[in-house]
Amino acid sequence: MVEDPEEGGGTGEVNEDLLDKMGFTQIYGNFEPTIQNYETRKKRATLIGGAPSAWFATNELGFGKELMSTFLGCSSILWTGHVLGARELSGKVQAMMPAIRSRLSGIVPPSLTERSIAPLDISKFLNSSGKLEELSMDASRMETGTVSLGNVHFDLRTSGGLQAIVVGADGKTRTSLPTTAAGIPVGTSPLSVIFLHASARPAANRESFRALWDQQDTADMLGWYEVVYEDGFVTTIPIRYGVHLLEWNWDERTSANSYCYGADAVPVGAVPRDRITLFACEWTNPRFGKVIREIRLHGTTAFRSASADYGDEAGALIENNAVLLRAITLVQKRG
Numbered sequence: 179m180v181e182d183p184e185e186g187g188g189t190g191e192v193n194e195d196l197l198d199k200m201g202f203t204q205i206y207g208n209f210e211p212t213i214q215n216y217e218t219r220k221k222r223a224t225l226i227g228g229a230p231s232a233w234f235a236t237n238e239l240g241f242g243k244e245l246m247s248t249f250l251g252c253s254s255i256l257w258t259g260h261v262l263g264a265r266e267l268s269g270k271v272q273a274m275m276p277a278i279r280s281r282l283s284g285i286v287p288p289s290l291t292e293r294s295i296a297p298l299d300i301s302k303f304l305n306s307s308g309k310l311e312e313l314s315m316d317a318s319r320m321e322t323g324t325v326s327l328g329n330v331h332f333d334l335r336t337s338g339g340l341q342a343i344v345v346g347a348d349g350k351t352r353t354s355l356p357t358t359a360a361g362i363p364v365g366t367s368p369l370s371v372i373f374l375h376a377s378a379r380p381a382a383n384r385e386s387f388r389a390l391w392d393q394q395d396t397a398d399m400l401g402w403y404e405v406v407y408e409d410g411f412v413t414t415i416p417i418r419y420g421v422h423l424l425e426w427n428w429d430e431r432t433s434a435n436s437y438c439y440g441a442d443a444v445p446v447g448a449v450p451r452d453r454i455t456l457f458a459c460e461w462t463n464p465r466f467g468k469v470i471r472e473i474r475l476h477g478t479t480a481f482r483s484a485s486a487d488y489g490d491e492a493g494a495l496i497e498n499n500a501v502l503l504r505a506i507t508l509v510q511k512r513g
């Protein structure tokens with residue numbers, strides 16, 4: 179077993195030397211991209227490879243939300259012989275997410291197949307400048323106008339100094355923020371909706387084995403979108419940390435595992451020194467042809483993380499947080 183330096187190290191190199199002297203051919207088990215002293219260790223002729231591990235059901239959600247840095251980082255090490263730094267690795271993994279998502283899920287999102295893609299004007303519903311002192315957040319220096327991600331454009335217009343729709347996620351205490359935002363009219367039947375959003379703070383995206391009976395909730399849920407159709411039907415879209423968004427200052431990350439599986443990073447700082455990142459998350463409309471009347475944004479109250487231990491009890495209440503929604507873009511069906 180290879181030691182994980184983030185968990186205090188181990189006796190990996192000592193064991194390698196012993197097995198080498200005994201004449202065994204070796205393959206790293208529980209291989210991690212944080213392996214120490216690899217430049218020296220790789221010279222040992224009896225080491226021929228490595229295998230990362232997954233201690234849960236082999237499904238898209240678990241692999242996607244928590245093991246991409248491990249799988250891709252270890253693959254890179256074995257092919258190149260070099261260990262990437264944590265920040266560089268997480269950045270490369272995040273950049274690869276669109277293609278990886280499509281391959282793991284077998285689904286090509288509408289934004290890649292359709293040409294009618296148009297921003298929705300949400301400027302009348304903005305309620306925040308993007309600066310939240312109580313959560314140590316200052317995303318007020320965002321770009322205005324239009325930003326793009328491939329062929330998807332987002333409208334970043336402001337209104338009276340307001341730049342975003344923000345709702346609080348109340349955890350151990352209550353924030354001063356509203357936990358519900360006014361409904362945003364849609365009035366059409368899009369193939370998909372793309373949300374450009376971020377969280378105010380990092381949250382937890384724990385390993386799936388921390389709650390095998392509820393794998394989805396091992397990623398902290400900070401809020402949800404409520405989609406209200408013209409016929410009165412309502413469906414919800416969860417907003418989970420590490421699955422649908424990350425924090426606004428993600429560009430300052432230090433962990434190799436800091437990536438978002440279900441959304442793509444969009445830098446929106448007005449100038450390079452304003453290290454502000456939002457995440458574009460595409461939701462495919464399950465009711466083709468049905469008109470959506472409005473979309474509402476809600477923050478969670480008293481959500482409990484998965485346990486950081488190995489028991490079967492619920493974890494602690496999350497720290498206070500917030501969801502910042504900056505833009506919405508609609509992908510329409512072909513005319």
